[in-house]
Amino acid sequence: MSGSPTPATAAPGAAPGTSAAGAPLGSIYDLGYRRYEGRRLGRRHAVSALVRDSLRSCFGIGRSGRAKLIPFGLAGLALLPAVVAIGVVGLAQQLGTGAQAEAISPVRYATYYGLIAQLLFMFAAAQAPELLGRDLRHRVLSLLFSRALRRTDYVIAKVVAVVVALLLVQLVPQLVIFLGRALSSTDVSRAVSADVGSLPAVVGQAALAAVLLASISLAIASFSARRSYATAGIIVAFVLPPLVAGVLRNGASARDAGRVAALVSPSDVLDATNRWLFGLPDSSRIGVDGPASAAIAVAISAIALAVLVVRYRRMPT
Amino acid sequence: MPLIALEALTRRFGQVTALDDVTLELEPGIIGLVGANGAGKTTLIKILLGLLEPTSGRAIVLDHDTQRAGTLVREHVGYMPEHDCLPPDVSATDLVTHLGELSGLPRAASRERTAEVLRHVGLYEERYRPIGGYSTGMKQRVKLAQALVHDPRLLLLDEPTNGLDPAGRDEMLALVHRTGTEFGIAVIVASHLLGEIERVCDFLVAIEAGRLRSAAPLASLTGGTGALRVEVEDGADALAERLTSAGLTTRRDARIVLVAIDGADGHVYDIVRDAIVDLDLALVRIEPERRSLEALFRPGAIVDEGVAA
Numbered sequence: 001m002s003g004s005p006t007p008a009t010a011a012p013g014a015a016p017g018t019s020a021a022g023a024p025l026g027s028i029y030d031l032g033y034r035r036y037e038g039r040r041l042g043r044r045h046a047v048s049a050l051v052r053d054s055l056r057s058c059f060g061i062g063r064s065g066r067a068k069l070i071p072f073g074l075a076g077l078a079l080l081p082a083v084v085a086i087g088v089v090g091l092a093q094q095l096g097t098g099a100q101a102e103a104i105s106p107v108r109y110a111t112y113y114g115l116i117a118q119l120l121f122m123f124a125a126a127q128a129p130e131l132l133g134r135d136l137r138h139r140v141l142s143l144l145f146s147r148a149l150r151r152t153d154y155v156i157a158k159v160v161a162v163v164v165a166l167l168l169v170q171l172v173p174q175l176v177i178f179l180g181r182a183l184s185s186t187d188v189s190r191a192v193s194a195d196v197g198s199l200p201a202v203v204g205q206a207a208l209a210a211v212l213l214a215s216i217s218l219a220i221a222s223f224s225a226r227r228s229y230a231t232a233g234i235i236v237a238f239v240l241p242p243l244v245a246g247v248l249r250n251g252a253s254a255r256d257a258g259r260v261a262a263l264v265s266p267s268d269v270l271d272a273t274n275r276w277l278f279g280l281p282d283s284s285r286i287g288v289d290g291p292a293s294a295a296i297a298v299a300i301s302a303i304a305l306a307v308l309v310v311r312y313r314r315m316p317t
Numbered sequence: 318m319p320l321i322a323l324e325a326l327t328r329r330f331g332q333v334t335a336l337d338d339v340t341l342e343l344e345p346g347i348i349g350l351v352g353a354n355g356a357g358k359t360t361l362i363k364i365l366l367g368l369l370e371p372t373s374g375r376a377i378v379l380d381h382d383t384q385r386a387g388t389l390v391r392e393h394v395g396y397m398p399e400h401d402c403l404p405p406d407v408s409a410t411d412l413v414t415h416l417g418e419l420s421g422l423p424r425a426a427s428r429e430r431t432a433e434v435l436r437h438v439g440l441y442e443e444r445y446r447p448i449g450g451y452s453t454g455m456k457q458r459v460k461l462a463q464a465l466v467h468d469p470r471l472l473l474l475d476e477p478t479n480g481l482d483p484a485g486r487d488e489m490l491a492l493v494h495r496t497g498t499e500f501g502i503a504v505i506v507a508s509h510l511l512g513e514i515e516r517v518c519d520f521l522v523a524i525e526a527g528r529l530r531s532a533a534p535l536a537s538l539t540g541g542t543g544a545l546r547v548e549v550e551d552g553a554d555a556l557a558e559r560l561t562s563a564g565l566t567t568r569r570d571a572r573i574v575l576v577a578i579d580g581a582d583g584h585v586y587d588i589v590r591d592a593i594v595d596l597d598l599a600l601v602r603i604e605p606e607r608r609s610l611e612a613l614f615r616p617g618a619i620v621d622e623g624v625a626a
Contacts (some may be wrong), residue, residue, distance in 0.1 A: 033437045033500050036430055036468035040421040043388045047419035139402045145461060146366050146396040147419040148388045309453055317368055 046149040054161030056288040074123045078116040082173035086180030108279035109198045127228035128217035136225035142317040166210035215304035222311045241265030262286045335360040337527040341467035345503035348513035352524040395464030399475040405449025409459045420467035434462040445609040454485040472504045543579035544606040550599035559592045
């Protein structure tokens, strides 16, 4: 129709979106490509954006519902004892037996790490491969490394994301206990000041556990694009050393070897640091004192992080 | 200052030399990077991005050394890899927005740019669906969009038509051409298909086994050779003899007589016409000989091969 020589009468019956005058009627303007003249925030912004996106991926946010199931399930289970304990104490208080209920409650700052340790290990084993494996499997690294950041920045962002996720899993329940105790107490300010003393131990233990578990699980996850292999590898690293330590401990001749196995066992090391930080009696099998076990946790983390950095430096894209 | 300056660039992988002492300066434009598979195209692109370290030599892109200031270079360079590189579980919008931020754009700006570039490459409603369900053509568009989201000054496209059907190829090449000409972004297109390069590029860099084969404007490579092709049914021998005796330089090639125009006086066409009429030959065609790009890649070919050689 475009070739028909009837311009004057075209207006009313013309094809939708055009008019005789040539002005589009209600059509979508194709602005096409435009230059960007705005700010460029560079590397620091890039890294913080990567941290935020990775942290969201840790919990499956922005992904399918199935991706949320494991992280939120484990985090929810880790929160459960705190919620139940607070509820029980609150109920007991209404019945006039609050003090006794609190005194016998097994859920407290010092014991919480032990209650949720298994969940924490599972969270790291499940989510670290999720963060790295996806980029490895689908070769997304070439899109990421060709941006305003360095390979090491990528590693740092992933470590920070898993550390923050593990901190959240540990500290949110502790916060719930704290709020519950403060709010159910008759004298709020006294209850708060009584609990503040536990803060360094709570945060210190959570930080040690988060850094140690994040670095070990990410280092192992960087070696496999297959999520199932990576998760299995991480579980072996978490479960095998304490198992070996337990077996060797029972045979008198190999007691020293058993101690060495316990030294590289994340669960034994973190159990020891928890006892030390909260001043609990030392019944651990690790055989070194609290500061030394914290130093071991830091040393293992440092080695794992070094492996991770080297691995990504050498990775072909 | 040139867009790209390569100084004695060499890259070895063990015993294999992927790039061998390449020295080159390139100005903005649409530059075709041609060579067979394994000639060193991808290696060169990765060095330009600062993703691969040269064994020796330097690469300067947008006035920065790619090794020392890689992040600054990459802030203004877009890269479309040859292979599949898209995660299937996110939408094009989410992926490209995220990648824009990783190039340094503020979040809101990256969102806005993502909407624009996805429209520019022709992705509309489907951009909210997970990439896993896209066709190859759509995936290639997403790959181009993520390379454009931060409005780069230089675009590096590695085999952008890989895996596309003929219609998809045409669209992708048109898109590349438009991006390079209308928006003033310098583009380097690596391809092993000369025909594609010929359609979109204005400058050509040819590498072979890691060595620089030629770097020249496309027009100079496909322009006239300074010879006239005269094709006749029979009697090419007689025609050649006649023209030679008339003082022209000629060369035989089956039914074709090549006559040098350069250096001869202005009556070459007249002499050829008269000779054909006198010999009563059946003329098939008469045309200036043009260089073909394929000739560049024939074994032993020399770019400035002359007719009289």
